Amino acid sequence: MAFVYKLSRISLQSPRNNGMAKCTRRPRVVFHCSAAPASPEKPRLSGKCPNEADPKREVAVKFFLSLGLSTEASLRLPARLPKLCRSDLPVFAEPTLAFLRSHGLSPRQVARAVRNAPQIFFRPREEFAPRIEFLENVARIPKDNLKSVIAKCPHVLWMDLKNAGMVTETVIEECPRISLKTLSEVFLRVPQVLIVRPNHISANIDSIRQAGVSDAAGLSRIIGKAPLALVYDTKKNLAKRLDYLSGELGFSKSTIGKILVSTPEILEWSVEKKIKPKTALLQSLVGDDHVAAVIETVPSILGVNDVLDPVLWLRDDVGLSDKQVQKVLREAPAVLTYxxxxxxxxxxxxxxxxxxxxxxxxxxxxxxxxxxxxxxxxxxxxxxxxxxxxxxxxxxxxxxxxxxxxxxxxxxxxxxxxxxxxxxxxxxxxxxxxx
Structure with a gap:
Protein backbone atom coordinates (compact mmCIF):
# COMPACT_ATOMS: atom_id res chain seq x y z
CA MET A 1 0.00 0.00 0.00
CA ALA A 2 1.25 3.49 -0.78
CA PHE A 3 1.01 6.41 1.62
CA VAL A 4 -0.77 9.66 0.92
CA TYR A 5 0.37 12.31 3.37
CA LYS A 6 -1.42 15.32 4.67
CA LEU A 7 0.34 18.18 6.42
CA SER A 8 -1.84 18.73 9.47
CA ARG A 9 0.50 21.01 11.40
CA ILE A 10 3.90 22.50 10.68
CA SER A 11 5.09 24.40 13.72
CA LEU A 12 8.60 25.39 12.79
CA GLN A 13 8.17 29.05 13.67
CA SER A 14 9.81 30.04 16.93
CA PRO A 15 11.33 33.11 18.61
CA ARG A 16 14.69 34.05 17.23
CA ASN A 17 17.88 35.14 18.87
CA ASN A 18 20.43 36.91 16.69
CA GLY A 19 19.02 35.29 13.59
CA MET A 20 19.02 31.78 15.08
CA ALA A 21 15.90 29.86 15.97
CA LYS A 22 15.65 29.34 19.72
CA CYS A 23 13.10 26.63 20.36
CA THR A 24 11.09 27.00 23.52
CA ARG A 25 8.89 24.14 22.39
CA ARG A 26 10.21 21.31 20.29
CA PRO A 27 8.94 21.80 16.72
CA ARG A 28 7.05 18.94 15.22
CA VAL A 29 6.32 17.94 11.66
CA VAL A 30 3.24 15.74 11.77
CA PHE A 31 1.96 13.52 8.99
CA HIS A 32 -1.32 11.67 8.65
CA CYS A 33 -0.95 8.61 6.46
CA SER A 34 -3.92 6.96 4.80
CA ALA A 35 -4.15 3.98 2.52
CA ALA A 36 -4.15 4.67 -1.19
CA PRO A 37 -4.45 2.38 -4.17
CA ALA A 38 -1.30 0.35 -4.52
CA SER A 39 1.14 1.53 -7.14
CA PRO A 40 2.22 -0.89 -9.84
CA GLU A 41 4.99 -3.20 -8.74
CA LYS A 42 8.35 -1.49 -9.02
CA PRO A 43 10.45 -2.91 -11.86
CA ARG A 44 13.61 -4.76 -10.98
CA LEU A 45 16.71 -2.76 -11.68
CA SER A 46 19.04 -5.68 -12.19
CA GLY A 47 19.90 -7.76 -15.22
CA LYS A 48 22.63 -8.74 -17.57
CA CYS A 49 24.57 -6.09 -19.40
CA PRO A 50 23.14 -5.92 -22.93
CA ASN A 51 25.29 -6.79 -25.89
CA GLU A 52 26.94 -3.76 -27.45
CA ALA A 53 25.43 -4.65 -30.82
CA ASP A 54 21.89 -4.80 -29.40
CA PRO A 55 19.69 -2.40 -31.47
CA LYS A 56 17.70 -1.51 -28.35
CA ARG A 57 20.88 -0.54 -26.61
CA GLU A 58 21.81 1.68 -29.56
CA VAL A 59 18.43 3.40 -29.27
CA ALA A 60 19.10 4.09 -25.58
CA VAL A 61 22.59 5.42 -26.22
CA LYS A 62 21.38 7.76 -28.98
CA PHE A 63 18.54 8.92 -26.76
CA PHE A 64 20.86 9.87 -23.91
CA LEU A 65 23.23 11.60 -26.31
CA SER A 66 20.29 13.63 -27.62
CA LEU A 67 19.59 14.80 -24.05
CA GLY A 68 23.12 16.16 -23.79
CA LEU A 69 24.74 13.42 -21.71
CA SER A 70 28.37 12.63 -22.34
CA THR A 71 29.32 9.64 -24.47
CA GLU A 72 30.66 7.88 -21.39
CA ALA A 73 27.43 8.40 -19.44
CA SER A 74 25.29 7.43 -22.44
CA LEU A 75 27.13 4.14 -22.72
CA ARG A 76 27.16 3.50 -18.98
CA LEU A 77 23.45 3.99 -18.21
CA PRO A 78 22.09 1.07 -20.29
CA ALA A 79 24.62 -1.26 -18.63
CA ARG A 80 23.71 0.13 -15.23
CA LEU A 81 19.99 -0.22 -15.86
CA PRO A 82 19.24 -2.79 -18.62
CA LYS A 83 15.50 -1.98 -18.62
CA LEU A 84 16.44 1.21 -20.46
CA CYS A 85 17.26 -0.89 -23.53
CA ARG A 86 13.94 -0.66 -25.31
CA SER A 87 13.07 0.39 -28.83
CA ASP A 88 10.39 2.87 -27.65
CA LEU A 89 12.53 4.58 -25.02
CA PRO A 90 12.16 8.14 -26.45
CA VAL A 91 8.38 7.81 -26.47
CA PHE A 92 8.29 5.98 -23.12
CA ALA A 93 10.46 8.65 -21.44
CA GLU A 94 8.73 11.72 -22.88
CA PRO A 95 6.04 12.14 -20.14
CA THR A 96 8.73 12.17 -17.46
CA LEU A 97 10.85 14.61 -19.44
CA ALA A 98 7.80 16.83 -19.95
CA PHE A 99 7.19 16.81 -16.19
CA LEU A 100 10.75 17.93 -15.51
CA ARG A 101 10.59 20.68 -18.13
CA SER A 102 7.26 21.89 -16.76
CA HIS A 103 8.97 22.52 -13.42
CA GLY A 104 11.54 24.79 -15.04
CA LEU A 105 14.48 22.42 -15.45
CA SER A 106 16.82 23.52 -18.21
CA PRO A 107 18.08 20.96 -20.78
CA ARG A 108 21.31 20.69 -18.81
CA GLN A 109 19.43 20.12 -15.55
CA VAL A 110 17.22 17.50 -17.20
CA ALA A 111 20.33 15.71 -18.44
CA ARG A 112 21.84 15.87 -14.96
CA ALA A 113 18.70 14.44 -13.36
CA VAL A 114 18.61 11.55 -15.84
CA ARG A 115 22.32 10.86 -15.38
CA ASN A 116 21.99 10.85 -11.58
CA ALA A 117 18.87 8.68 -11.46
CA PRO A 118 17.89 6.98 -14.75
CA GLN A 119 15.29 4.95 -12.82
CA ILE A 120 13.20 8.12 -12.79
CA PHE A 121 11.55 6.88 -16.03
CA PHE A 122 10.15 3.86 -14.19
CA ARG A 123 8.74 5.73 -11.20
CA PRO A 124 4.98 6.52 -11.18
CA ARG A 125 4.69 10.22 -11.84
CA GLU A 126 1.87 10.52 -9.31
CA GLU A 127 4.56 10.07 -6.66
CA PHE A 128 6.26 13.29 -7.69
CA ALA A 129 3.65 15.92 -6.79
CA PRO A 130 3.38 15.19 -3.04
CA ARG A 131 7.17 15.10 -2.76
CA ILE A 132 7.42 18.50 -4.42
CA GLU A 133 4.80 19.77 -1.97
CA PHE A 134 6.94 18.47 0.88
CA LEU A 135 10.04 20.20 -0.49
CA GLU A 136 8.16 23.49 -0.69
CA ASN A 137 6.17 23.38 2.56
CA VAL A 138 8.32 21.40 4.98
CA ALA A 139 11.88 21.62 3.65
CA ARG A 140 11.01 25.23 2.73
CA ILE A 141 12.92 25.21 -0.51
CA PRO A 142 11.89 28.20 -2.66
CA LYS A 143 10.18 27.30 -5.92
CA ASP A 144 12.96 28.92 -7.92
CA ASN A 145 15.44 26.51 -6.35
CA LEU A 146 13.39 23.32 -6.76
CA LYS A 147 14.77 22.66 -10.23
CA SER A 148 18.31 22.71 -8.87
CA VAL A 149 17.38 20.27 -6.09
CA ILE A 150 15.66 17.88 -8.52
CA ALA A 151 18.60 17.96 -10.92
CA LYS A 152 21.07 17.35 -8.12
CA CYS A 153 19.11 14.59 -6.36
CA PRO A 154 16.11 13.33 -8.40
CA HIS A 155 15.56 10.64 -5.78
CA VAL A 156 13.66 13.20 -3.68
CA LEU A 157 10.79 12.84 -6.16
CA TRP A 158 10.03 9.38 -4.78
CA MET A 159 11.54 9.60 -1.28
CA ASP A 160 9.82 8.10 1.76
CA LEU A 161 7.78 11.01 3.10
CA LYS A 162 7.58 9.63 6.60
CA ASN A 163 11.36 9.27 6.72
CA ALA A 164 11.87 12.76 5.26
CA GLY A 165 9.60 14.21 7.93
CA MET A 166 11.55 12.41 10.65
CA VAL A 167 14.80 13.72 9.16
CA THR A 168 13.51 17.28 9.38
CA GLU A 169 12.48 16.72 12.98
CA THR A 170 15.82 15.14 13.85
CA VAL A 171 17.90 18.03 12.50
CA ILE A 172 15.78 20.52 14.46
CA GLU A 173 15.94 18.48 17.65
CA GLU A 174 19.69 17.87 17.43
CA CYS A 175 20.42 21.51 16.48
CA PRO A 176 17.80 23.55 18.40
CA ARG A 177 19.49 26.84 17.53
CA ILE A 178 19.34 26.30 13.78
CA SER A 179 17.29 28.94 11.97
CA LEU A 180 14.59 28.13 9.42
CA LYS A 181 16.63 29.86 6.73
CA THR A 182 19.69 27.76 7.53
CA LEU A 183 17.60 24.59 7.61
CA SER A 184 16.27 25.41 4.15
CA GLU A 185 19.81 26.03 2.89
CA VAL A 186 20.92 22.65 4.25
CA PHE A 187 18.25 20.84 2.22
CA LEU A 188 18.94 23.04 -0.80
CA ARG A 189 22.67 22.32 -0.81
CA VAL A 190 22.44 18.64 0.18
CA PRO A 191 18.92 17.36 -0.63
CA GLN A 192 20.09 13.76 -0.11
CA VAL A 193 19.88 14.51 3.62
CA LEU A 194 16.14 13.90 3.27
CA ILE A 195 16.79 10.35 2.07
CA VAL A 196 19.17 9.05 4.75
CA ARG A 197 17.90 7.49 7.96
CA PRO A 198 17.32 9.80 10.95
CA ASN A 199 19.50 7.64 13.22
CA HIS A 200 22.41 8.13 10.79
CA ILE A 201 22.03 11.91 11.10
CA SER A 202 21.89 11.64 14.89
CA ALA A 203 25.05 9.51 14.91
CA ASN A 204 26.98 12.02 12.81
CA ILE A 205 25.87 15.00 14.89
CA ASP A 206 26.78 13.08 18.04
CA SER A 207 30.26 12.43 16.61
CA ILE A 208 30.74 16.16 16.08
CA ARG A 209 29.45 16.86 19.57
CA GLN A 210 31.83 14.33 21.15
CA ALA A 211 34.74 15.74 19.14
CA GLY A 212 34.53 18.98 21.11
CA VAL A 213 31.48 21.03 20.07
CA SER A 214 29.32 21.34 23.15
CA ASP A 215 27.18 24.43 22.54
CA ALA A 216 24.03 24.38 20.41
CA ALA A 217 24.91 27.56 18.52
CA GLY A 218 28.26 26.14 17.41
CA LEU A 219 26.67 22.88 16.33
CA SER A 220 24.02 24.70 14.31
CA ARG A 221 26.70 26.81 12.60
CA ILE A 222 28.64 23.67 11.65
CA ILE A 223 25.61 21.94 10.12
CA GLY A 224 24.65 25.09 8.26
CA LYS A 225 28.13 25.54 6.78
CA ALA A 226 28.98 21.86 6.21
CA PRO A 227 25.70 19.97 5.60
CA LEU A 228 27.53 17.11 3.86
CA ALA A 229 28.63 16.07 7.35
CA LEU A 230 25.08 14.81 7.87
CA VAL A 231 25.25 12.23 5.08
CA TYR A 232 28.87 11.07 5.27
CA ASP A 233 29.61 7.54 6.42
CA THR A 234 30.06 7.98 10.17
CA LYS A 235 33.04 5.64 10.56
CA LYS A 236 34.79 5.91 7.21
CA ASN A 237 34.49 9.58 6.26
CA LEU A 238 33.54 11.67 9.26
CA ALA A 239 35.61 9.75 11.80
CA LYS A 240 38.65 9.88 9.51
CA ARG A 241 38.66 13.67 9.54
CA LEU A 242 38.07 13.94 13.28
CA ASP A 243 40.62 11.23 14.10
CA TYR A 244 43.28 13.05 12.08
CA LEU A 245 42.79 16.19 14.15
CA SER A 246 42.85 14.36 17.48
CA GLY A 247 45.19 11.48 16.67
CA GLU A 248 47.86 12.52 14.18
CA LEU A 249 47.89 16.20 15.13
CA GLY A 250 47.18 15.61 18.80
CA PHE A 251 44.74 18.50 19.17
CA SER A 252 42.67 18.67 22.34
CA LYS A 253 38.87 18.58 22.27
CA SER A 254 38.86 22.27 23.01
CA THR A 255 41.04 23.04 19.98
CA ILE A 256 39.07 20.71 17.70
CA GLY A 257 35.84 22.34 18.81
CA LYS A 258 37.20 25.79 17.97
CA ILE A 259 38.44 24.56 14.59
CA LEU A 260 35.08 23.02 13.68
CA VAL A 261 33.08 26.08 14.70
CA SER A 262 35.38 28.56 12.93
CA THR A 263 36.01 26.40 9.85
CA PRO A 264 33.14 23.86 9.55
CA GLU A 265 34.16 23.13 5.95
CA ILE A 266 37.01 21.01 7.29
CA LEU A 267 34.45 18.23 7.79
CA GLU A 268 33.94 18.17 4.02
CA TRP A 269 37.63 18.28 3.12
CA SER A 270 39.71 15.32 2.05
CA VAL A 271 42.30 14.44 4.69
CA GLU A 272 44.93 13.49 2.10
CA LYS A 273 44.28 16.22 -0.46
CA LYS A 274 43.50 19.22 1.69
CA ILE A 275 43.81 18.89 5.47
CA LYS A 276 47.28 17.30 5.50
CA PRO A 277 48.78 19.77 3.00
CA LYS A 278 47.41 22.73 4.97
CA THR A 279 48.77 21.52 8.30
CA ALA A 280 52.09 20.55 6.68
CA LEU A 281 52.42 24.08 5.28
CA LEU A 282 51.77 25.57 8.73
CA GLN A 283 54.35 23.24 10.23
CA SER A 284 56.92 24.44 7.73
CA LEU A 285 56.16 28.07 8.60
CA VAL A 286 55.98 27.99 12.41
CA GLY A 287 57.64 24.68 13.32
CA ASP A 288 56.15 21.34 14.39
CA ASP A 289 56.06 22.27 18.07
CA HIS A 290 54.03 25.43 17.48
CA VAL A 291 51.30 24.28 15.09
CA ALA A 292 48.84 23.34 17.82
CA ALA A 293 49.38 26.67 19.62
CA VAL A 294 48.95 28.65 16.40
CA ILE A 295 45.71 26.87 15.48
CA GLU A 296 44.47 27.14 19.07
CA THR A 297 45.03 30.91 18.87
CA VAL A 298 43.54 31.35 15.39
CA PRO A 299 41.44 28.25 14.58
CA SER A 300 40.13 29.84 11.38
CA ILE A 301 43.63 29.70 9.94
CA LEU A 302 42.93 26.31 8.36
CA GLY A 303 40.26 27.94 6.24
CA VAL A 304 42.58 30.54 4.70
CA ASN A 305 43.22 29.81 1.03
CA ASP A 306 46.59 31.50 0.68
CA VAL A 307 48.72 31.85 3.82
CA LEU A 308 51.86 32.38 1.77
CA ASP A 309 50.89 35.86 0.61
CA PRO A 310 51.51 37.49 4.03
CA VAL A 311 54.68 35.42 4.45
CA LEU A 312 56.14 36.63 1.15
CA TRP A 313 55.14 40.19 1.99
CA LEU A 314 56.97 40.06 5.33
CA ARG A 315 60.07 38.67 3.68
CA ASP A 316 60.21 40.55 0.38
CA ASP A 317 58.50 43.87 1.12
CA VAL A 318 59.16 44.44 4.82
CA GLY A 319 62.61 42.81 4.64
CA LEU A 320 62.45 40.25 7.44
CA SER A 321 64.72 37.22 7.53
CA ASP A 322 63.24 33.73 7.58
CA LYS A 323 63.92 33.49 11.29
CA GLN A 324 62.23 36.83 11.95
CA VAL A 325 59.22 35.81 9.84
CA GLN A 326 58.87 32.63 11.89
CA LYS A 327 58.94 34.61 15.15
CA VAL A 328 56.28 37.00 13.86
CA LEU A 329 54.02 34.13 12.81
CA ARG A 330 54.41 32.29 16.11
CA GLU A 331 53.55 35.36 18.17
CA ALA A 332 50.94 36.85 15.82
CA PRO A 333 49.47 33.97 13.77
CA ALA A 334 46.44 36.09 12.89
CA VAL A 335 48.72 37.83 10.37
CA LEU A 336 48.29 34.76 8.13
CA THR A 337 44.57 35.48 7.87
CA TYR A 338 44.97 39.14 6.84
Missing part, protein backbone atom coordinates in the same frame (compact mmCIF):
# COMPACT_ATOMS: atom_id res chain seq x y z
CA UNK A 339 44.89 40.51 3.33
CA UNK A 340 48.16 42.12 2.31
CA UNK A 341 46.58 44.75 0.06
CA UNK A 342 43.56 45.51 2.24
CA UNK A 343 45.16 45.27 5.67
CA UNK A 344 48.84 44.61 6.23
CA UNK A 345 50.44 46.89 3.62
CA UNK A 346 48.50 50.12 4.39
CA UNK A 347 48.78 49.47 8.14
CA UNK A 348 52.55 49.01 8.03
CA UNK A 349 52.95 52.01 5.74
CA UNK A 350 51.22 54.24 8.31
CA UNK A 351 52.88 52.77 11.39
CA UNK A 352 56.31 52.73 9.76
CA UNK A 353 56.36 56.00 7.78
CA UNK A 354 54.05 58.22 9.87
CA UNK A 355 54.49 56.86 13.39
CA UNK A 356 58.14 55.97 12.88
CA UNK A 357 58.12 52.28 13.78
CA UNK A 358 61.15 50.26 12.75
CA UNK A 359 61.51 46.68 11.55
CA UNK A 360 62.97 45.91 14.97
CA UNK A 361 59.76 47.23 16.57
CA UNK A 362 57.71 44.93 14.36
CA UNK A 363 59.78 41.86 15.25
CA UNK A 364 59.80 42.72 18.96
CA UNK A 365 56.02 43.21 19.18
CA UNK A 366 54.32 41.76 16.08
CA UNK A 367 50.89 41.56 17.66
CA UNK A 368 50.88 45.24 18.67
CA UNK A 369 52.17 46.41 15.29
CA UNK A 370 50.44 44.14 12.77
CA UNK A 371 47.24 43.19 14.59
CA UNK A 372 46.29 46.69 15.73
CA UNK A 373 43.28 48.18 14.00
CA UNK A 374 44.49 51.04 11.84
CA UNK A 375 41.43 53.32 12.02
CA UNK A 376 40.25 52.42 15.52
CA UNK A 377 43.59 52.30 17.34
CA UNK A 378 46.71 53.42 15.50
CA UNK A 379 45.43 56.56 13.81
CA UNK A 380 43.31 58.00 16.68
CA UNK A 381 45.98 57.41 19.33
CA UNK A 382 48.80 58.85 17.25
CA UNK A 383 46.69 61.88 16.28
CA UNK A 384 45.65 62.50 19.91
CA UNK A 385 49.25 62.42 21.15
CA UNK A 386 50.58 64.53 18.28
CA UNK A 387 47.85 67.14 18.62
CA UNK A 388 48.79 67.46 22.33
CA UNK A 389 52.50 67.79 21.55
CA UNK A 390 53.49 64.29 22.68
CA UNK A 391 55.57 62.90 19.83
CA UNK A 392 58.37 61.18 21.72
CA UNK A 393 56.38 58.14 22.86
CA UNK A 394 57.57 54.70 21.74
CA UNK A 395 55.40 53.30 18.96
CA UNK A 396 54.82 50.00 20.76
CA UNK A 397 53.61 51.84 23.88
CA UNK A 398 51.12 53.75 21.72
CA UNK A 399 49.69 50.60 20.16
CA UNK A 400 49.55 48.18 23.07
CA UNK A 401 46.86 47.81 25.73
CA UNK A 402 43.27 48.97 26.04
CA UNK A 403 42.11 52.56 25.59
CA UNK A 404 41.87 52.91 29.37
CA UNK A 405 45.49 51.77 29.76
CA UNK A 406 46.57 54.09 26.94
CA UNK A 407 44.94 57.10 28.62
CA UNK A 408 46.33 56.31 32.06
CA UNK A 409 49.87 55.22 31.22
CA UNK A 410 50.70 56.93 27.91
CA UNK A 411 48.49 59.94 27.18
CA UNK A 412 48.05 60.85 30.89
CA UNK A 413 44.52 62.09 30.20
CA UNK A 414 40.96 61.44 31.21
CA UNK A 415 39.55 58.48 29.30
CA UNK A 416 36.37 60.39 28.43
CA UNK A 417 38.38 63.15 26.78
CA UNK A 418 40.06 60.65 24.47
CA UNK A 419 36.78 58.83 23.84
CA UNK A 420 35.12 62.07 22.70
CA UNK A 421 38.10 62.83 20.48
CA UNK A 422 37.62 59.47 18.75
CA UNK A 423 33.81 59.41 18.63
CA UNK A 424 33.65 62.89 17.08
CA UNK A 425 36.21 61.89 14.42
CA UNK A 426 38.38 64.80 15.54
CA UNK A 427 41.48 62.75 14.71
CA UNK A 428 40.51 62.91 11.03
CA UNK A 429 40.83 66.70 11.11
CA UNK A 430 44.39 66.27 12.37
CA UNK A 431 45.32 64.18 9.35
CA UNK A 432 43.53 66.57 7.01
CA UNK A 433 45.69 69.42 8.28
CA UNK A 434 48.74 67.20 8.06
CA UNK A 435 48.04 66.37 4.44
Missing amino acids: SVVGNLAPKWTFIHETMGATVEDLVAAPREVLCANLQQRAMPRYAFLASHGKRDVAVIDVLRGSDAEFCKEVAKCDAQVFRSYVDNDTYLLFFSRLM
